[in-house]
Amino acid sequence: MPTVTVVVLTMGDRPTELAAAIESARRQSVDVEIVLVINGGDPDRSLADIVVDPGENLGIPEGRNCGAAAGTGTLICFLDDDGALRGDVFGPAVEAFAASNQLGVIGLRVVDEHGKTARRHLPGLRKDAERSAPATAFAGGACLLRRSAFDEVKGLCGPFRYGLEETDLSWRMISDGWDVQYRSDLQIYHPRTSPARHPEFFFHTARNRVWLAHRLLPLPIGLVYVFNWTAITLAKNFLAPASILSHLRGTIAGFRSRPGPRNPISWTAVMELTRRGRPPLV
Template sequence: MGVAVLTMGNRPVELRALLDSVAAQDEKAVRIVVVGQGAPLPELPEGVTAVQLPENLGVSGGRNVAMRRLREFGDVDVLIDLDDDGLLVETDVFSRLADLHEADPKLGIVSFRIADEQGETQRRHVPRLRAKDPMRRGLVTTFLGGGHSLSMAMLERIGGWPDEFFFTHEETDLAWRALDDDWKILYEPALLLQHPRTSPARHAVYYRMTARNRVWLAKRHLPAPLVPLYLGTWTAMTVLRTRDPKGLKAWFGGFVEGVRQPCGRRRPMRWSTVWRMTRLGRPPVI
């Protein structure tokens, strides 16, 4: 297994704590790569590979750099992405992951449970519509960016992260491609990543990129009849949920941007994948 961590260089204490928790795992990672997103990297533990980027490539771009570096080593079967302010509380996370991937060659993605220091999981961190019970394990249609594993064999087939997205919805883009290639996505709450409670709206560009990338998801992956259903549903939900007028204005600006700008190759998912996602509890209209 190989570990990839992105950092902006502004969390040296948290990053070191995360790397210490990685080193404490009972099954060791064969490779650890830390990517500096346009900022100097702090001193890293021995054995950690540093990749210094001249600019911030976003979550998608940075993770693609880490993925390519791990692939160059030639000895990584499973890639583990971790947020730089996360923490592996238990020492058996990697051994559990190894068992899961070894038991099922079609297991492409395993999503960790994310909880704060009090053990509480935010609703948005449960990758299913019925999110009341964060401890319910099972197959899902998307995964959490903060902590997950990816089969390298799967990535060889479906490709990496969508560079154009920068951040927000990049996990869904990758998940939809994985499902359409018949890979499984498992939410395993026994695998815990401790993470401070945050709101994605803390980022100034969150609303714009959320809308833009939502449109791009539809344009890239949905069968034509589902595109207006998916975008109409999310537009209505956004209008009902958003209390920030500036945020709502930015959201609609991003929506228009998504419609007007190219988003990469269009490859609609099969209708059998739509039905599979529906049976898993989340049809691609919401």
């Protein structure tokens, strides 16, 4: 049985990067199996040990759920098809999981072509790329998860499709007693990009924040969380009316259709998120 199931989603439009990503996983010091999930296009299937082709674009979270289910490794790595692991990441990660039965997720440090880590890839409000620390979220395509923990909380929320699905997963894991850690010494290369490059970025993010609050936050905290992020978005984009309109459309859509179940985290979990540096208000 392989130690790590490496799940790579692809649209088939990055053949060179895809090959490099998979090669970086093959070079790890532990046994791996590569699961390629085809969300579009016609990638080189021979690169993978297992191919999942649903015949449609399932979105990121549901695609990763399907990829994870197809594998057998005790650990799962979600790896972007334009990323590449830097050195031996899996060896130290396996040791960390073995040392702590409560460790559910390790978030890797994402390093760009300039050797920098974008703020959006750093957990918590205290943005220090060099410091390993307890976390409340992680980069979705740069992480390792304990399969038993992932299965216990029933994986990622498929309807999110893109945006905040990792936060939803992290909060559920922490609420169930699992530990989420950011490891600055375990790194993955990924070219610097802006999430706003996706046409529906503001819509999906706003909608999914409402869904996140509905699914997991006690009512008073959830309302403050949505209000605060709307205010932050308006302040940051006051010169971009199209972005503001997209955000407002997403917020309305989030209130109109809310995927369940609603299972608010405990106040103890709220305090734990706060202790970890990210109170669920912002």
